[in-house]
């Protein structure tokens with residue numbers, strides 16, 4: 001069973017936006033897709049740029065630098081700039097906080 005860590009209050013994450021938080025020495029981006037929350041490593045697999053501030057549209061996040069689209073559900077990129085997945089984390093909401101699973105991130109492909 002996964003153990004979960006408190007990440008951010010849901011009120012701090014704008015709808016269709018995101019906010020980064022430092023967890024266990026790693027920057028994790030919490031994304032709000034119309035009230036569903038996803039967690040993904042805050043580093044693009046193209047040129048290692050932070051993903052924070054990228055647009056969230058449905059279950060997709062767009063890198064703010066060159067626009068690669070990542071699937072928030074599994075970290076899969078689309079397009080030709082990168083073929084490497086971004087690590088994703090399981091999330092849940094407890095008492096109006098987003099929590100992320102400590103060690104269940106999917107490994108980069």
Ligand code: FES
Pocket residue numbers: 044045046047048049063064065066067068081
């Ligand atoms: S750094 Fe993200 S698409 Fe280039």
